[in-house]
Amino acid sequence: MNQRVIALAVAAAALAVTALAAQDLKKAPLRDRWSVQEVTALASMRLKEAGQRPADASNAYEQRAEAAALGRALFNDTRLSKNGQVACASCHAADKQFEDGRQFGQGIATGKRRTMPVMGAAHAPFLFWDGRKDSAWSQALGPLEDAAEHGGNRVRLVRLVLAQYKDPYGKVFGAVPEVGELPGDASPNGTQAERAAWAALAPATRNSVNRVFANMGKAIAAYERLVSYGESRFDRYAQATVAGDGPGQDALTGQEVRGLRLFLTKGQCVTCHNGPLLTDHAFHNTGVPPLEPANPDRGRAEGLKKLLADEFNCLGRYSDAKPEQCGELQFLSANDTAQLGAFRTPSLRNVAVRPPYMHAGQFSTLDAVVQHYAASPQAAIGHSELAQPGENHAQRQSIRLSADDIKDLAAFLGTLTGPVHQPR
Template structure:
């Protein structure tokens, strides 16, 4: 559980620039640039706000429109093989591309972004990815997604040029991923307490109060929280149905059950033409479970680092506080869709509050390394 035991995020063979300072510096600029949206008012940082734990504090994300799910923090995202609540992306760079073309998030289009790169970031782009293709004779707006007009404009472009534009777009994602890889969680009170347990430091053993220590006992014991929230980031990086109530009961969110086909069809996945990986490097994607009935209504286990600082909770902000979250798991209601993995627990109201208090000991600084 100690953050110092977290190894570096594994290298992503589909992104050869993810560890280069030049790509990270470009990615940081793109992350905060509001021009990369349909209304020139939304950047990645609009929803992944550094002052709000790289999320937005809203029940569901809000960009140029309103999303259906909660914004996930991007800190330490490189440790997960699957991105988003449903895992519909298989790398940080492909995840970064999704919101840019999503109508409710950035709402822009692929050729618009390519023109912006040529106008404002040519030198930065070419330092990492080589010569930027010529775009002067192309329309301002075109994309295989988006409006009817954008699709028609895209279809009028010859395939080689389409490929050039899509490669610029993919490289934007790779630069964004390089920046996000520099964001990591620092030590929290729990980590300093663990240091005290290991060293016998009497002062460090007092860092947690009796209520928080009892919450820790419940977390790793009767509460069974550690079953899914384990390791230094306190997540197993898997998908679980825990009976979380639907935001819209009439149209329950299918979660992971609806995402496997999307990631297989994604042109920016590990096996796609814009990936830097060889097929043998894409084992997660090649052997992904696609027919498991337990995927219905299952969502990714979020990391619990800094969790007390980023309410509300669950995949669509259904629960307002950590106490509400604990009460949900104690009650373990039946799932609206699929089958919940949880069983009711016998915790008193005092124990519920103790467990919620322990979760506040997981908060620490977010550290950005190596980017100017």
């Protein structure tokens, strides 16, 4: 046997020993023991369980590369604003978790709520804190005409797209609709003069403008679909626990594991923050204090009315979906009193690097957020779902956490931070 063959045999034997050693290492006793029910919960919370983003039946263009390229250009174009200085990327900055780090969104003026990240939007059935939109493309349209965000008006926005993006628009959506000669400014949501100019347009012209406007949103949504969360230390820990990999549990410290146990048990966080994106995608009133006690935000109660009246919702004429594909939208009621003061459950992924917190940035730290739930204050408007101390609550128990518990829970929340994947 020549030396080369011997060397290869020795190398192969070494690899086999290394593999066996790795297997033995994984069979080492688990540092942290969990019940079968808890392991099942941890398995369901791994990011990989999110799977492929569900296709949006209302947007037939969202998976086309050329649509995403157009959407990326629109997402970063400051010309789509009244003052020429605000783009979608101004509030959803790629280097800031696709947020802005502010208490209130800042466009051409200051908004009244926090900016939400775009990651995970394709998984959410309703968008914005109040759920007034039911698709990523419809959501993208709102800020363009909002007086505090882009401050644009529909006709001016469409004129710019047809002038600056005619070719890429045509490659995605086909022939550009005939709009004829348009006024300088017109919109159903603008100033009194803009609304009057909009009403003066022929119905066919308004429809063509709306079609281009809707397609702008569909292109932006195609780009946002490519932005996603990456795995965190928590995901590595959960995977190790599910696989029986003892050393893999070193991904979390002892304090972080204590926080995780609280998250799953007496902290009751998992009640709403569950699944791979750590959100139930629902709306809850948890007694978050309003910034203006005399004029509290009505939240989902108002969002429902706007959603059902929205011409760009799933059932609208600019949707690509069939009515039967619009699911829950057909059964929502604008008079659901349980939605008063309720806000969308945000994903907890990367939450530690996205202060401040709640729909209007009421809390600056995670400790303060956890303390709020431990205190379980009554709601200023509507009825809080949290159980008050001593209350006989049908669904929940009162949350009792010590000062150390609060620190441990906040420490665990820090393990949910991972990279943000975005197209290059």
